[in-house]
Amino acid sequence: MLATGDEEGAVDTVPRMQTTAGRLARLGFADGARAERLLHGLGPEAAGDLALLESLVGAADPDLALTSLDRLAEKDPGVLGALRGDPGLRAGLLGVFGVSAALGEHVVRHPGHWRLLEGERAGRRPSGTELRAELLTAVGADPGDPEPRARDASTAALAALRVAYRGRLLHLAARDVTGRAALAEVTAELSDLAGAALEAGLAVARAEHGEAGSVRLAVIGMGKCGARELNYISDVDVIFVAEPREDAAEPVDEATALRVATRLAQSTMRACSAATPEGSLWEVDAALRPEGKAGPLVRTLASHLAYYRRWAKTWEFQALLKARPVAGDAELGNRYAEAVDELVWQAATRERFVEDVQAMRRRVEAHIRAGEAERQLKLGPGGLRDIEFAVQLLQLVHGRLDPLLRRRATLPALAALSRGGYVGRDDARALAEAYSFLRQVEHLLQLHRLRRTHVVPEGEGDLRRLGRGLGMTADPVGEFTTRWRRHALEVRRLHEKLFYRPLLQAVARLPESEDRLSTAAAQARLEALGYTDPAGALRHISALTSGVSRRAAIQRTLLPVMLGWFADAPDPDAGLLGFRQISDKLGATSWYLRLLRDETAVASRMARLLGTSRYAAGLLLHAPEAVALLGSDTELDPRRPGALLAEARATVGRYPGHAETAVAAARALRRRELFRTAVADLTGHLDIEQVGQALSTLNDVTVQAALDAAIAKVEMERRAPLGTRFAVIAMGRLGGVECSYGSDADVMFVHEPLPGVPEKDATDAAHAVANELRRLLALPAPDPPLLVDPGLRPEGRQGPLVRTLASYAAYYERWSAPWESQALLRARFCAGDAGLGTGLLHLADPLRYPAEGVSDAAVLQIRKLKARMEAERLPRGADPALHTKLGRGGLSDVEWVAQLLQLRHAGRLPSLRTTRTLEALRAAVAEKLLDPADEAVLADAWRFASRVRDAIVLVRGRASDSVPADVRERTLLARALGYPPDGSEDFVDDYRRVTRRARAVVERVFYGD
Template sequence: MQTTAGRLARLGFADGAQAERLLDDLGPEAVGDLDLLAALVGAADPDLALISLNRLAERDPSVLGALRADPGLRSRLLGVFGLSAALGDHVVRHPEHWKLLSGDEAVQRTPRHAMRSELLAAVGADPDDPEPCAAHGGAEATSGTSATSATSALRVAYRGRLLHLAARDITGAASLSEITSELSDLASGALEAGLAIARAEVPESADVRLAVIGMGKCGARELNYISDVDVVFVAEPRDGVDETKALQTATRLAQGMMRACSTSTPEGSLWEVDAALRPEGKAGPLVRTLTSHLTYYRRWAKTWEFQALLKARPVAGDLELGGEYVAAVNELVWQSAARENFVEDVQAMRRRVEAHVRAGEADRQIKLGPGGLRDIEFAVQLLQLVHGRTDGLLRRRATLPALAALSRGGYVGRDDAKALAEAYTFLRQIEHLLQLHRLRRTHVVPENVTDLRRIGRGLGMVVDPVGEFTTRWKRHAREARRLHEKLFYRPLLQAVARLPGEEVRLSAAAASSRLSALGYADPDGALRHIAALTSGVSRRAAIQRTLLPVMLGWFADAPDPDAGLLGFRQISDKLGTTPWYLRLLRDETAVAERLARLLGTSRYATGLLLHSPDAVAMLGSDGELTPRPKQAIAGEAAASVRRHSQDAESAVVSVRALRRRELLRTAVAGLVGRIDIEEVGQALSELNDVTIQAALDSAVHKVTLERRGEFPTRFAVIAMGRLGGYECSYGSDADVMFVHSPLEGADDKAAADAAHAVANELRRLLARPAPDPPLLIDPDLRPEGRQGPLVRTLSSYAAYYRRWSSPWESQALLRARFSAGDPHLGEAFMELVEPLRYPPDGIGEAAMREIRRLKARMEAERLPRGADPLLHTKLGRGGLSDVEWLAQLIQLRHACEIPELRTTRTLEALRAAVGAGLLASTDEEVLAEAWRFASQIRDAIMLVRGRAGDSIPVDVRERMLISRALGYPPDGSEDFVEDYLRTTRRARVVTERVFYGGA
């Protein structure tokens, strides 16, 4: 036979034994009251409802009789008790307040003026004339005791009104919009009462007019149960009052009002009053005059500040002054989309939202997480700002009315607006249930099953409250995120593609405005590209119509949206009939997003893709974006040369196509952060080695065929400069020297002629016009430079270095290494130059002075005319040259005795110098940071512009593009330049001390 506790557990109580005991404590009439039991079982949390009821009955037993007599009271009171432990505590503390939920008034909305009057009366102010009246005792009542009494009374009255409102909410007697607007009106009344308390403490309060402007949800009349109440204060002196004195008085009033609402008392606190949205934020004055506000907004405000002002509304104090403020700022709000920095500010707003999500909470954050409330609000507000300039019907403060207006105006489809409104409503309902439980500000869905069950039941889900709630919540969040991404872009397709049956009908001008606002510099050109991609009834056009709403957003987030869209159209035109291409982009989101970022960032990478569009496939795998081992690339290149053994040009064309693909792989890996700048340099240098080897093999084969005999000499390519140091950038030439050694018995002249022919053919093959980036061979570091022979024998090099070698040649040979050709000859060359670059006794004072003199001369003479020495990454102060020459001077002096210094790599040499005690670790960190930063900038210039450059551009837009490629935010180009100047300034200090000043 089942026990009473067991039956109660089956009915929905988590703790049947406790429920049995608590019901017994209520008395025999309660135990047999099936209506009471049904109301408890119907509560979101029956146990919580029963506990609060028992505590209340101990304070006021008459409540039990009232519950039996009034079904409405029973439903409302137990509904509140089952959801809100905090309101249960309040009613137990103030048992007379349960009566607010009985009678006809319990289901009726409290008028705004009635709430205001009730809260003002609670603090002792005259509801009809609060300004001159002091709180609790008249103008002379300014003691701390009176203020404390008033603030406590305000909280009690506020919570009583909140109880009445929550009961109507929980029982379905009021809609979401009614609840949020009533909560906002309640907050306005509390602010007015708080201001009355403040006036009681400030005798000069009559000298100033003070208006409280509600912002955010309070201003839009869509407040939730517990939220910071955002405000801005505006003040004007009364006639004959000094402005400075009036502002001081207004500031005291504002501070007093904020304390009255925010200070914790035995009755708790209401909420934080947050004035951080004022001009200059927390760093600015708390109160300003109207003129001061407008001056700031006209001269210094950012777009996000106008987005905030979109919801501004007078809520307390001098409402006439508040109305003047709102009317004045509205003119500025609706012109903000035309501002020059609108796009950057919009992107900054997005980042600000994402940055506030705590680690590990994103999936449970209903406000800031993906598909959360802020996604919806941001989308609606941005569309309002873009189109509200010309369409006054969009100028609504609250989200749902604004969304409805966007739908009626044809800016958002009806179905999309409906889905977004449903998602927003559901998320707001979750938000309210989360906050009602403890009356705490939270937007994180709990993981605890008990809490999830209470929320699900609070939403009317009975059979499987946890499962049903989770499913619906996730579905709405996904839909909100999807619509957030598409809202801006789907109507653009419909505006240009003339799709049948579509309901959104943006005009060409409206579509152009939307694209401009989102960062497209040539919106009309973008619309033409969209039309070309999406028009028609082909399967290709249909897939593009699915892809583009999302991809247009990714392009807008990239540094150069126009270039991204143009590149996408060009690649799509080349691959449009290829079955895998659009299917890959449609089914693999990561590939499409990566492609959009690449096309919108790098003209260089776009050019590579246009000539090898099938390489899009590699974007789908992180493994594909790791530079391949040199041996694997070399094997593939050698196979290409063998396949085209009778045609050197075709062989090298094939090898250059291979190089193009690997350049793209490296560029993408670098841009997405898969590899760092040292790894980029090594990958590019090894790729150049492979390319030179393949071209050399083809050249040797061709010259041998032409001479119809055995090739008479061994031939090697010695890498120099950045190639030798494994530090190539995308725009680097290949600095090399050529060495040959005649075979035994071969005629010296024939061998020399063959070697020269191969060297020239190698250069010709790699420099031939082609769709691929060229690899220019630069042999100018050879002995005697351009005046000397292109190729020398090993013995000729030995004779030259023995007789004529100068310090700069020893320095240049520090980077020398074998690159291609005969490895034994390369090894012999390296043995030959070993004592030159690592002098047995180091270098003497005369040589050091010569190197320093050459460096100073280079800085003075080689810097291009008009170049800013502070911004030239190679020859400028603290740039690559400073770091490399310093490392090389240390090598020339000490590598003879410290083997670890015998490296061609700059950063490796610096690290070895630290290990040997020749350089302070702090100096190495400064130098390495400058070298990496300058190298990253040189690569970024090439990637962004598609052509090499050594100076940070003067053009503001180019700077922005380069800074974005380096990972800076859209508005971070100034930070980028400042970071570079600071980094190189520190490196220059080290250079002057160690290179020029070192003994």
Template sequence: MPRIESTAARLAKLGFADGARAATLVRQSGTELDDLLKGLVAVADPDLALASLTRLAEREPTVLDTLRADEDLQARVLAVLGVSAALGEHLVRHPEQLGLLAVPELGDARAELLRAVGAEPEEDEPRASEPDSLVRLRVAYRGRLLHLAARDLTGQIGLPDVTAELSDLAGAALEAALAIARAEVDAGDVRLAVVGMGKQGARELNYISDVDVIFVAEPREGADETAALRGATRLAQAMMRACTATTPEGALWEVDAGLRPEGRAGPLVRTLGSHLAYYRRWAKTWEFQALLKARPVAGDLALGAAYVEAVNEFVWSAATRDHFVEDVQAMRRRVESHVRAEGERQIKLGPGGLRDIEFAVQLLQLVHGRLDPLLRRKATLPALAALSRGGYVGREDSRGLAEAYTFLRQVEHLLQLHRLRRTHILPSDPGDLRRLGRALGMHADPVGEFTARWRRHAREARRLHEKLFYRPLLQAVARLPESESRLSTTAAAARLEALGYVDPNGALRHIAALTTGVSRRAAIQRTLLPVMLGWFADAPDPDAGLLGFRQVSDKLGATPWYLRLLRDETAVAARMARMLGTSRYATGLLLNAPDAVGLLGSDEGLSPRPPDALLKEASAAVSRHGTDMESAVAAVRALRRRELFRTAVADISGLMSIEHVGVALSSLNDVTIQAALDVAIGKVEVERRAELPTRFAVIAMGRLGGMESSYASDADVMFVHSPVPGATEREATDAAYAVANELRRLLALPAPDPPLLIDPDLRPEGRQGPLVRTLASYRAYYARWSSPWEAQALLRARFSAGDAALGAEFISVIDQLRYPPDGLPDDVVREIRRIKARMEAERLPRGADPALHTKLGPGGLSDVEWVAQLLQLRCADQHPALRTTRTLEALRAAEAEDLLTSADAAVLAEAWRFASRVRDAVMLVKGRPGDSLPADVRERRLIARMLGYPPDGSEDFLDDYRRVTRRARQVVHRVFYDS
């Protein structure tokens, strides 16, 4: 026991993780291993190597003597055993294959694997009839894998040679599997080609990976095509089974034909003509990206070569296809979704993983390879080198990506070799990390050094992925260090066009203006723009985004905090790019208040401010300007501009529902009217040299009254006043008129911000009636003259600004009219229906498509609102919950009171929300109001993008709108007209 304990201590000191277990293994082997310990402690996992070695020695006692006699063989064997438990198991089962590791080079893999399954490579129709051919194929395959891993792990060959040899070995196995299939299946008179795709096609396969293929078949001369395709399909299926079938020696790998036309829904085998017909008419850009790596690997190689030659035409013209930009953006989103979905320890799909690098390289090849044949390489590293030589990627960037890619592929291989399982997840167990670090030559602190190196490469790969597509655009127009690449302006324009810029030459001019020069401002812009350009590309209108960024930067570029904020606060820059590339309305607001950039830093900063706080700030702004009334209102309007920007950005960012947007805008308009009213009253009092002889209130109507204001809404209001004791009615009325007119003038003054136009046309008698009435006049008019439409309009009335007590008195007066005690007589209901039908016929603009008019079209806002209002007029007296100025609240109340079914209420609410969102989106995107979905396809696409549809979702947006409004119209017919 003392001897075992001392051996355990010595072995632990030498580098074994579990010295006691290692000592036990040494004792149980019954063999002196001291002369092999030097080799054992040098490998990645000495404990694993010792365990496999002792088992191998039990199976084949001469192994240890053989290893002692040949140091090169010893190094190869121990290197494999110290990394791969699976290959160690294989050697224990097949110790005769130890001799393979003593041979520097093996012969042709294809010939060897064909012989293993009973076929000969020179035969036209090889036969493989032995029942154990699947087993012998796997044994022979893993023997070759063992030989390759030994040379790989001892540094005798580099990554490109390893992946190429793995790919050729997989091709040889496919050929042998095809020979097995021919022995099993009578395929008839047909030629079958197996075309490698993905890593197999690019000769950059992993140790364990699905092997992507496409099958192409042609009948031999005189044969029937249909019968030939059936036979080829049976042959392909049998070949796939020969690779994936489970045997005592396991399976090889999955053969994946999912990249074929139509994917798994399409036929497994097609003729060459059928493939080409599909690619000409139906294929998406990602399919051509996949075909970039196509290579004949088995079967009829001449047919496979013909296929590759034919599809190359499509691959290198993909960038000129319709919807290329949308497809590219969709591919980028798929990559980003993988990045978000997978944890950071996923070295393939995680941030800074292999997919980041591969996608960027392939996309650059598609864009520039059309005009530069030197870029048409299948494998990632050669393609990256070609991009660097051509000036499309900076030399330093190329070197950084190549180093990261090589490191990550080496780690991927080490992960897979351990158990011969397909995995891309870095382990968290320190023992596994130690094995990885030591396999890569890190012995001092393998876990810490490996983790640091992996994180460094991942960060660098992610950073370079983000800048790779954009940074060279700057180099095309700006003076940058000589070490950077020199992308021609033609190539830069092509890249911008591929990203979705409609005017790439204009974009290049903006880039040049922002980045040229030696100032600190230009230097920071050169840091910012590579990432900003990508964010603009993700926005609906990249050109508008870049233009807006230049305009804002021209206004604020000399302000120290502006560029520093964008550089240091990623969230601000990203949100700004999204906003500039989406909304001309918000961009215009920002250009006139550029310091509002500071609001973009957080979601909390975009939350609407409480009306009380806004009113307090507005009142303070008015006070600061004293008797300068116009300057005071200008300050109030500037506050409104800032809050409009806050709301617009929150809306664009998806932080507010359409209902909340309406409340925020309506509250802001109330505050603006109140502050301007205070100024107007002050001015009138100064001119009269006396206090106002009347109480004055503003009553909100229409959308303002319903707390449903849009960005384009006017302020529908009525003015009411009530003389104070001692004042004559004439004196009070004159003063009230002066206040109302001054309020309208102040809010309509020319200014850089959106005006708030006061519209008093919903007052009694409309434009023919007096602008201002006393409360008594309103009471008398409504008691004697009011018509049904006026009662309906008053359903939206609420106090907005001025004397709150007077506002409450006015609301009390109109309640009897808008909530009639006995409901509505049938003749009044008929009149309301007649008015609505007439409005639909007469008010729709000439030439407008009724189905696409959000306000007056079938199932639009008017339809929904009239349903809610008719229910209120008929039932609010008996159901007080209906006494609200808001449409959706009225619908919810009607549902709760069983006046509407839940299904009908949901349909109407969905249509109202959809139409309201479209109206707001039109204003946000175009910067001018519109009540219809645009007929222009590009404008409609921009609005669809703002509403969350994908780049190619314009028609889906149109279909959704038609569907939602059609269903709402059906409810309107049933509830409004037939009830």
């Protein structure tokens, strides 16, 4: 029966063999009519053999396979009968014929070679020893001789070598195209076959040069041959090393030995590359030797080592990574490999090693032939070189201290890098898949004509053969092109991610002993780096890096570099401790260590942060997933208030009936955003005004979220709607949008009963909400507290916690004091019912913005109150010059100047109606109420004092208004503010100078006329 169909691979059943041209075309033949003629020409049995037809149709190029079969059958008709009786032979021979016109030509020229694919031997992999023996025998040499010599150096010997070599190539290709040999097996056998050919070529050279017995010559395989990952057709890179033979019948001196060895090497190269009636094998390229083509072809081992130690360039050590003895004197070759191996794994410590390797890759790309870059499997972007260079660079940098990475072949090296944690599992898998795919395509390209090529063709037929050779049948051209481009894009992305990873430069620059951290001097070295508790640091290091887990392996990669970054931070010990604590929490997660390893900016920023700020470290310890925010500056931008509020309210809404849980979730959100702001602050991404605005917005959102939870709980407990509108008015620094990290939430509460609700019921409900709000935000939690302080309400702590609008109006009309008008300057709606909040602010406007300004008596009272605060409220023992809030020229001084200007003039000048200190000062300048120079002095002092106050919290983890007296704490504070390690006195001098100038302005503007 005949398998036919409208598409390749589709099968119909027909009663008898009907090999029409149309049906053959639908089965996959490009020329159905020609295929029909050739099939009939093979004879009735072949024409009716459905198994034969199926094998032809399954070939990458059915027309090419049928053509070669037809030509072979003319030479040896017996092949047709053998194909019918041996499915393995049929699949292997026709599979090879369908991909390789060159091997088809070889079998036609040597018809007996198809029998290499018969029976059990067709699937057996030969050993390297067997290949060597077979090719030596081909040139008439004795495989058992320690220095085999060919029968002669004639063209016939060279031709015999090529015939034997191609027979073995045919055998391997058949196993390859039928899937009986994996890619690693194919490339390894090709490399062994090349080594065997070089051994046979050297045997021919010995036959040509009678003095060969006076020298020992080793052939070192380089590149893909050395790594046992050779292509079907490739230049074979070699290096020759020679020594005089001491036990020679007639010993020679070194110079003579090198001359003899050079002639042997030249003849060996010629034996493989010379043209014969059977063609050539491949070019033998010795350009990777010292000094390249300008240097001697052969050197002694001592000469090689002297060159590498003194003159070798970075690329030469990268090339030596693949060095392996492949032919000639094995003992000498092994000594060479062992000696250069030591040099290879120290090469990464050379100055600019990483940068040199990266520059070399760019040069390779720059020299791609015009118009070929996008089709280059090897050299182009996303090609094999991208994978190989990335893998080799990672090996060379990390392999000096991790012997498990010392693999010559790309895929085993990539697997070792993944196991060791130097490359992420997903990245390694993607690169391995791409590498295997690209190598398979490369092999199919080269098998076709047995020519060295790495350029994907553009012709439809060629692309179709490639796709089908890879098992793509539905749409071979489209599917192949899509997969190739997808792999190329992913390879390029990963190449740039790994190859240009900044961590590589940092690791490469580390001294070996420092990277190991296991010498007796480690403790002293840590102390020299600035660790005050080196013994404790060593315990942390041991805890992080001990064991064989992937986590420990990645930590061993990260820590040497991070220890230096911690040392550059103000408090290295705190940094390392914080890193251990966070790693203990997150080390088992899939993304944490990968993020630090792959994104050097994250690791560097984290080290700086942990070594600077106990506050930020504490936040990160309880919200470790926030480490992801360190990846880029855009992540440090404050969230938009609307988006933040929506997230907070949605968070609370997920826990109906569970107010404590709801507020705990909202506080977790606040914890994350506090960390974002702290990082942005410490890195200079936000200035002090932006920090105050971000913190104030966050506090507004947190109060609103807690208010939502409190109202829901009160309504649930009362089993009735609240019955009143409720609003929270921000006061103090919260109202001024100038919160610091340690600020309480100064507020007032206002409510307004709904129509028909008794005022007492409404008031009781409002009190319950206010108290519940305060309770929820005061519950113990791992995040910094937000204490709600209603102390600025009418009558202070003696007055009602919540009032109605009417109650506020009555109080302010009858009892308001100047200090209350001043406090109301910062009143701002914060949370709850916006309309109600706005109503209270309108009610407060006449008091805080009096139409005629405050009276002289009120001004005098305000000045006296300020003087009394300076005298009475400054903590005992505090240095007035170094107290950021109440000290001379500090925050209070500047704020009271702005507020007095507002009380006097905002009634007639709306531009002064702002809750923010610096905005009020700028408006006063615009209204010519304040000299610009005075405003600049006051603003500088306010910003400096605010920065110091915030930095104290960030560094110590707790609030304080005084510059610390302790020298170490003062140094840490100065470092956090950007001063150098020895700049603490400069910091204090700067602070004194700035605040002294501000105090002079305060004396004149606030206490003057």
